[in-house]
Amino acid sequence: MAQSVERWLYPTEHGLFCEPGGFYIDPHRPVDRAIITHGHGDHARSGHGAVLATPETIAIMKVRYGETCAGAFQSLALREPITMNGVEVSLAPAGHILGSAQIVMTWAGRRAVVSGDYKRASDPTCEAFELVPCDVFVTEATFGLPVFRHEVAANEVHKLFRSMAAEQSRTHLIGAYGLGKCQRMIRLIRDAGYDKPIYLHGAMVALTHLYQQLGIALGDVRPVAHEDPKAFVGGIVLCPPSAIGDRWSRRFNDPVSVFASGWMRIRGRARQRGVELPLVVSDHADWPELIATIQETSAGEIWVTHGREDALVYHLSTLGITARALKLVGRDDDEDA
Amino acid sequence: MRAFAALLDGLATTQSRNRKTALLGRYFRDASDPDRGWALAALTDGLPIRVSLRRMLAGLTSRFIDPVLYKMSRDYVGDTAETVALLWPDRANAGEGPSLDTVVQAMASGTTAERTEALGRILDSLDPSGRWAVLKLIGGAPRVGVSARLARTALAEAFDRDVNDIEDIWHALEAPYSDLFQWLEGRADKPDPGLRPVFRPVMLAHPIEDDDWPKLDAKDFSAEWKWDGIRVQISARGGEVRMFSRQGDDISIAFPEIRSAFAMQTCVADGELLVMRDGVIAPFNDLQQRLNRKTVTAKMLREYPAHVRLYDLLFVDDEDLRASSFDSRRARLEAWHVEHQPPLTDLSQLVAFESFDALHTVWSSARDDGIEGLMLKRRDSVYQAGRVKGQWFKWKRAALTLDCVMMYAQRGSGKRSSFYSDYTFGVWRDGSEGQRELVPVGKAYSGFTDDELKQLDRWIRANTTETFGPVRAVSPGLVLEVAFDALQKSARHKSGVAMRFPRIHRIRWDKPASEAETLETVMAMLGQSTAVPDQPASPPSTLI
Missing domain, CATH: 2.40.50.140 (Nucleic acid-binding proteins)
Structure with a gap:
C-alpha cells in the first residue's frame, strides 16, 4: 500500500528528515546520520555523526572543515542504489557543482527526489543533471521569478574578453563564489582559449587545487600573495565577492570589478554592489529550467524550498501542478549564487 | 540601437565621472545623426514625445505574463522598464534592432493603440539590453547617473569645445540637434539662439581665504548678503520665461508663478530662489519641497510660495550687459526693477561698509536664518562664466x-x-x-x-x-x-x-x-x- 510521502519525509528543526531511513538531508544542525547533496556551506555542515555523500562532496567537506568534520564518512558513487533501513537510496547528478547530487529515495511504493541545488545548463566542471521521474520532487527556487533567464555562460566570457581588450591597463577582478563558480569560471575562460596565468585570492586556492586533483583541468592558477603587482596588469584575478570592496583589493590599481552571478541579470543588483562588469553566470536553474524540470519529472507534488518560492508555487498552481513551500531553517538566500 | 544600449549599460555601471565622460564622448563622435541627437536629448531635456509608457506596457505585458507574476517581478526588480525588458519573450531574430530615429518617429505620432503595436514590434526585434535601452529612451529620465550638465560637458570635450559655448545656445536648440553637431564637427557656423530665451553660463565666486584679505582693498568691493536658497537665472523673451539652475537645468516647469511674474519682461537676470512668507525667508527645507518636481499643485503654490531675490542683470531688452562692470550692471538692475517691478521679486540689498574690519562686525553678527554669509564682488568685475580668480568671493558665516x-x-x-x-x-x-x-x-x-x-x-x-x-x-x-x-x-x-x-x-x-x-x-x-x-x-x- 503506497503511503503518502509527507508521512515519511518531512522538515524538522534539524532539517529534512527521512523517518524510515533514519537520516537527514542537508541538516543545518549536527545529527547522527546525514546525506549531503553538495559541498556548499548551507547544505554541508560539520559535526554530524555519519555522512553519506558522493566521493567529491566528501573530499570538499574535508578540505573546508578538516578531515574529522564528521564521525564517519560513507562515499556513494552516482547511480549506485543502496538500502538504508528498507529505504532504497541512490544519488543522481544535479549539475550544480562538482560532486553535487540529487537524493533519490524509494519507500513503500513511492519515490521522492530531493534535488538540492541544480542547473540544466552545461558545466565542464561537473556531471550534467539527470532527470529522475518521481512522485514528489523537492526543488530549490533561488531564481524563482520569470525575470531570471540566464545567459549562455560562454557568451558572458566573451563579454569579459571584450572588456579586457578595451581596458588593457587594468586588472579584471572577478568576484565569484569560492566553491564551484570560481572553478567553473576558470574552466570557461580556458575553454575560450585564454592560457595566461589566472590569479586567485587565498580563500580560493585549496578548493581549486582539489578540483585539479579530482581531474578538472584548470591550467596555470597562482595565488595572488607574493606575486609582483605588475603581474596583474591586464590580467584576471578571482576573489570572493566580498573581497572586491575590501582592503585586500587595494593592491590592484583601479581594477575593473566583475561579478559572475545569476543576480547580475538585475541592473540594480549590479549597481548596488558597484559592479562595473556584470556577468550573468549561475550554477542554479533559471525560471525556464525550473518549470521545465518540474514538468519533466511528472511528479504529482512539488515541494519548494529556498528562494522566491511564492512566485514558483503560484505559477505551478496555474499550471495545475500541486506545489507547496517547504520552510527549511538555515538555508541561505544565496546572495552570491 | 546596440551602441546606445551599450552606452546606457556602461553609464549605469560606471561610477567614475571620467569614465562616463569618455563613454559619452566616444558615442557622440561615433554615432550617426540623428540618432546621437536623440540620445543627447534623452540624457538632457528629454525627447519630444508624449506617450504614456505605463499604459502601453500594461497593454503589452498582459499578453504574455500573468499579472500576479508581473507584480511579483516588478516588486523584486524595482523598475518597470527593466522588469518588462527582462520578462519580454526572447525572439530568435533579435539583433541590432531599429535605429533611435525609427523608435522616436514611431512614438511621435499615431493613436495610442498604433503606438502600442509599434512598441511591441520594436521590443520583439531586440535583446534584453536593447529592450531596456528603448524603454529608458522613451520613458524619459534614464537614471544612469548622468546629469544634463555632464552630458553637455562630455559633448564639449568630445569635440574640443568649451562647454560654455554649448550652454550659451543650448536652450535655443531642439532635438535631435543636427545644427549643433554640424557646428561641433566644424561643418557649419555656431547655431544662432535667435529670439529664444537661453541660459547664459553663470559667474561663480571663490570662498575667501585668510591670505586673500591683505591683497584686497575694501573700496574696490561691493558687499551683499549671501542668501540660503538656490542660485537661479531667469531668462525671459517674447512672453517665454525660463528659470535655470546654475548648472543650466531648466527648472521653470515647477514654478509657474515665477514664469508669469516675468512674462512681460525681456531680460536675463541672476538671483536667489527662495520660499518667502510675509517677507520672511522660510528655511531651506521649505524650498526643497518645491525642487526636483515635474508638476506643482495649487496646494504647494500656496504653502511654499516662491520668490526671487535678484542680484545681477546680464541682458535687458536685447542689450548684453555682461561686458560692463558690476557697478554699472547693478545700477541698471536697480533702475530696471523700479521701472518694471516684476511681482514676486525684490533686490538683494547692498551692505554698506567703510572697511573690512567694519564689515567683519556685520558679518559676525549675522545670525538670520536666511543668510549664509556675505558676497564680495569686485566693483569693476565684468560678468564671466565660471569661477574667475580674484573677482567674486563668498564669505560664509562662521560655522x-x-x-x-x-x-x-x-x-x-x-x-x-x-x-x-x-x-x-x-x-x-x-x-x-x-x-x-x-x-x-x-x-x-x-x-x-x-x-x-x-x-x-x-x-x-x-x-x-x-x-x-x-x-x-x-x-x-x-x-x-x-x-x-x-x-x-x-x-x-x-x-x-x-x-x-x-x-x-x-x-x-x-x-x-x-x-x-x-x-x-x-x-x-x-x-x-x-x-x-x-x-x-x-x-x-x-x-x-
Whole structure:
C-alpha cells in the first residue's frame, strides 16, 4: 500500500528528515546520520555523526572543515542504489557543482527526489543533471521569478574578453563564489582559449587545487600573495565577492570589478554592489529550467524550498501542478549564487 | 540601437565621472545623426514625445505574463522598464534592432493603440539590453547617473569645445540637434539662439581665504548678503520665461508663478530662489519641497510660495550687459526693477561698509536664518562664466561646531570604495531606562585628509559591533567635532534636528565619548538661532 510521502519525509528543526531511513538531508544542525547533496556551506555542515555523500562532496567537506568534520564518512558513487533501513537510496547528478547530487529515495511504493541545488545548463566542471521521474520532487527556487533567464555562460566570457581588450591597463577582478563558480569560471575562460596565468585570492586556492586533483583541468592558477603587482596588469584575478570592496583589493590599481552571478541579470543588483562588469553566470536553474524540470519529472507534488518560492508555487498552481513551500531553517538566500 | 544600449549599460555601471565622460564622448563622435541627437536629448531635456509608457506596457505585458507574476517581478526588480525588458519573450531574430530615429518617429505620432503595436514590434526585434535601452529612451529620465550638465560637458570635450559655448545656445536648440553637431564637427557656423530665451553660463565666486584679505582693498568691493536658497537665472523673451539652475537645468516647469511674474519682461537676470512668507525667508527645507518636481499643485503654490531675490542683470531688452562692470550692471538692475517691478521679486540689498574690519562686525553678527554669509564682488568685475580668480568671493558665516560621537560608518564609493568614509554621528540623551543613549543628528563624509581617513578606517574596523551590508555600527568611543552651517527642526530625524552642510572639523582622538554634547544643548542652540530673526544688518523686506 503506497503511503503518502509527507508521512515519511518531512522538515524538522534539524532539517529534512527521512523517518524510515533514519537520516537527514542537508541538516543545518549536527545529527547522527546525514546525506549531503553538495559541498556548499548551507547544505554541508560539520559535526554530524555519519555522512553519506558522493566521493567529491566528501573530499570538499574535508578540505573546508578538516578531515574529522564528521564521525564517519560513507562515499556513494552516482547511480549506485543502496538500502538504508528498507529505504532504497541512490544519488543522481544535479549539475550544480562538482560532486553535487540529487537524493533519490524509494519507500513503500513511492519515490521522492530531493534535488538540492541544480542547473540544466552545461558545466565542464561537473556531471550534467539527470532527470529522475518521481512522485514528489523537492526543488530549490533561488531564481524563482520569470525575470531570471540566464545567459549562455560562454557568451558572458566573451563579454569579459571584450572588456579586457578595451581596458588593457587594468586588472579584471572577478568576484565569484569560492566553491564551484570560481572553478567553473576558470574552466570557461580556458575553454575560450585564454592560457595566461589566472590569479586567485587565498580563500580560493585549496578548493581549486582539489578540483585539479579530482581531474578538472584548470591550467596555470597562482595565488595572488607574493606575486609582483605588475603581474596583474591586464590580467584576471578571482576573489570572493566580498573581497572586491575590501582592503585586500587595494593592491590592484583601479581594477575593473566583475561579478559572475545569476543576480547580475538585475541592473540594480549590479549597481548596488558597484559592479562595473556584470556577468550573468549561475550554477542554479533559471525560471525556464525550473518549470521545465518540474514538468519533466511528472511528479504529482512539488515541494519548494529556498528562494522566491511564492512566485514558483503560484505559477505551478496555474499550471495545475500541486506545489507547496517547504520552510527549511538555515538555508541561505544565496546572495552570491 | 546596440551602441546606445551599450552606452546606457556602461553609464549605469560606471561610477567614475571620467569614465562616463569618455563613454559619452566616444558615442557622440561615433554615432550617426540623428540618432546621437536623440540620445543627447534623452540624457538632457528629454525627447519630444508624449506617450504614456505605463499604459502601453500594461497593454503589452498582459499578453504574455500573468499579472500576479508581473507584480511579483516588478516588486523584486524595482523598475518597470527593466522588469518588462527582462520578462519580454526572447525572439530568435533579435539583433541590432531599429535605429533611435525609427523608435522616436514611431512614438511621435499615431493613436495610442498604433503606438502600442509599434512598441511591441520594436521590443520583439531586440535583446534584453536593447529592450531596456528603448524603454529608458522613451520613458524619459534614464537614471544612469548622468546629469544634463555632464552630458553637455562630455559633448564639449568630445569635440574640443568649451562647454560654455554649448550652454550659451543650448536652450535655443531642439532635438535631435543636427545644427549643433554640424557646428561641433566644424561643418557649419555656431547655431544662432535667435529670439529664444537661453541660459547664459553663470559667474561663480571663490570662498575667501585668510591670505586673500591683505591683497584686497575694501573700496574696490561691493558687499551683499549671501542668501540660503538656490542660485537661479531667469531668462525671459517674447512672453517665454525660463528659470535655470546654475548648472543650466531648466527648472521653470515647477514654478509657474515665477514664469508669469516675468512674462512681460525681456531680460536675463541672476538671483536667489527662495520660499518667502510675509517677507520672511522660510528655511531651506521649505524650498526643497518645491525642487526636483515635474508638476506643482495649487496646494504647494500656496504653502511654499516662491520668490526671487535678484542680484545681477546680464541682458535687458536685447542689450548684453555682461561686458560692463558690476557697478554699472547693478545700477541698471536697480533702475530696471523700479521701472518694471516684476511681482514676486525684490533686490538683494547692498551692505554698506567703510572697511573690512567694519564689515567683519556685520558679518559676525549675522545670525538670520536666511543668510549664509556675505558676497564680495569686485566693483569693476565684468560678468564671466565660471569661477574667475580674484573677482567674486563668498564669505560664509562662521560655522557652528558640536562634539558628536560616531555611531555608524558606511563604505564610500569611487576612490574611497573599500574605505569607511561616511559617518553618522549622534549626541547623548537620557534613554527610557535612565541610561544615556546616542541619537543621530547628522552624517558627514568630508573635512578630513586621506591620512585621517585611513586612521578612521582602521579605528572603525577595530571597533565594529555590528555589520549591515556596507554599514558598520561602532562602539561609542570616538568624538568627532562636526562643523555645520545651521540647525533645522526635522521630523525625519529621530533627534528632531538636522544639520545643514555638516562636515568633520576635527577628530577628537583625545576626548572621551562621554563628554560629547547632549541633545539638550543642541535643542538650546536650535532655539537661539531661530529666536533672533533680525539683526540690524539684515535688509529690509519691504520692496515687494
